[in-house]
Amino acid sequence: MSYNVFDQGSPAAVFAAVAAGAAMKYMAGFLFPRDRYAYVGRIGQIWVYPIKSFRGHSVQEAECTHLGMKWKDFTDRHWTVATANGVYLTQRQEPTMALITPTIIGDQIQLTAPDMEPITFPADPPVTESNKSKVTVKADTVDSVDLGDKVADWLCRYFNRTGLRLHYSAPALEKRDASKCKKPWTHPAKPGDLCAFSDYCAYMVLSNASLTDLNKRLENPVPITNFRANIVVDDCQAYAEDSWSSLQIGDAQLRALDACTRCVLVTVDQEKGIKNKKEEPLSTLKKYRLKDPYGPKPCFGINFTLDKPGKIRVGDPIYAKLR
Numbered sequence: 658m659s660y661n662v663f664d665q666g667s668p669a670a671v672f673a674a675v676a677a678g679a680a681m682k683y684m685a686g687f688l689f690p691r692d693r694y695a696y697v698g699r700i701g702q703i704w705v706y707p708i709k710s711f712r713g714h715s716v717q718e719a720e721c722t723h724l725g726m727k728w729k730d731f732t733d734r735h736w737t738v739a740t741a742n743g744v745y746l747t748q749r750q751e752p753t754m755a756l757i758t759p760t761i762i763g764d765q766i767q768l769t770a771p772d773m774e775p776i777t778f779p780a781d782p783p784v785t786e787s788n789k790s791k792v793t794v795k796a797d798t799v800d801s802v803d804l805g806d807k808v809a810d811w812l813c814r815y816f817n818r819t820g821l822r823l824h825y826s827a828p829a830l831e832k833r834d835a836s837k838c839k840k841p842w843t844h845p846a847k848p849g850d851l852c853a854f855s856d857y858c859a860y861m862v863l864s865n866a867s868l869t870d871l872n873k874r875l876e877n878p879v880p881i882t883n884f885r886a887n888i889v890v891d892d893c894q895a896y897a898e899d900s901w902s903s904l905q906i907g908d909a910q911l912r913a914l915d916a917c918t919r920c921v922l923v924t925v926d927q928e929k930g931i932k933n934k935k936e937e938p939l940s941t942l943k944k945y946r947l948k949d950p951y952g953p954k955p956c957f958g959i960n961f962t963l964d965k966p967g968k969i970r971v972g973d974p975i976y977a978k979l980r
């Protein structure tokens with residue numbers, strides 16, 4: 658005797674229903690992989706910006722650490738210039754900061770800039786009572802090491818200002834914590850999402866395709882350097898990064914926080930050290946990249962923090978979980 662497999666309750670029907678359910682779940686997971694990593698692109702460029710607002714280095718490989726991208730003895734945004742009252746200085750006020758290049762020579766850092774003789778200072782000086790200082794970045798005032806009078810005088814001459822000092826976030830000193838940042842919306846940073854002197858958090862990720870899309874809308878295209886990203890992603894659609902909640906690159910795992918909200922700094926020509934008179938590309942970004950809940954600043958790129966450290970290289974595949 659044969660029986661109909663579609664008879665309700667027959668063992669075969671139960672099995673078929675369970676199998677079909679599992680298959681559909683599998684297919685849905687495959688098409689919309691929200692809880693697993695899927696390939697989303699490749700690393701096009703890696704950038705390290707050791708001194709806040711100075712020129713960065715495009716490197717072939719680097720270490721993703723909890724405090725930012727590390728290359729040689731440089732970790733991203735671990736040095737900052739401060740005004741006489743101890744407040745951080747950026748290209749927003751002094752666009753010619755873009756023209757100062759830091760390089761590592763042995764255990765020294767050398768600064769070079771147009772019309773200035775090069776100057777060197779120790780890359781990782783010990784924290785002593787006489788060199789301990791404080792610096793204010795955004796809402797935080799944190800301990801730092803003052804790098805001495807020689808480099809301070811050099812900076813004062815370059816900017817034609819008085820009282821400037823250079824500060825360093827030595828490894829032993831307290832770091833800033835993104836979870837303590839006050840924002841008008843609830844933001845996802847957790848205690849321990851640290852950085853030294855970045856505005857908000859340790860990493861910024863931007864896709865090459867987003868820049869290409871922006872440039873189509875601009876009379877005068879801008880280079881990627883206007884946006885000071887740490888990881889530039891190739892081989893994805895424009896704004897694909899908006900939907901990535903976490904990234905796996907080699908052993909490194911990064912977790913998305915907020916969008917990268919943009920200010921006048923992106924209008925600074927990084928080769929000339931001058932602001933664009935028409936406020937481009939900021940004006941154009943404001944026309945199509947304002948997003949809830951971020952208010953009047955347009956979004957371009959995503960701010961990330963680190964969950965697991967690891968070495969990354971240009972060309973590495975990037976896997977992401979989607980939001």
Ligand SMILES: *[C@@H]1O[C@H](CO)[C@@H](O)[C@H](O)[C@H]1NC(C)=O
Pocket residue numbers: 701702865866869881889890891
């Ligand atoms: C961005 O993509 C363009 C072509 O779309 C390519 O020529 C260029 O090398 C890429 N740049 C980076 C930084 O990946």
Ligand SMILES: *[C@@H]1O[C@H](CO)[C@@H](O)[C@H](O)[C@H]1NC(C)=O
Pocket residue numbers: 779782787788803804805806
């Ligand atoms: C430490 O402070 C002393 C005295 O203020 C100064 O002469 C020296 O250059 C400083 N050293 C460094 C490494 O900043």
Ligand SMILES: *[C@@H]1O[C@H](CO)[C@@H](O)[C@H](O)[C@H]1NC(C)=O
Pocket residue numbers: 817
């Ligand atoms: C430097 O600043 C002083 C005082 O503000 C000003 O008189 C002088 O012209 C400035 N020099 C340069 C080279 O900008």
Ligand SMILES: *[C@@H]1O[C@H](CO)[C@@H](O)[C@H](O)[C@H]1NC(C)=O
Pocket residue numbers: 855856857858861915916917918951960
């Ligand atoms: C993202 O990071 C940038 C650079 O650190 C910062 O200026 C911006 O405020 C951050 N965006 C948000 C929404 O916190």
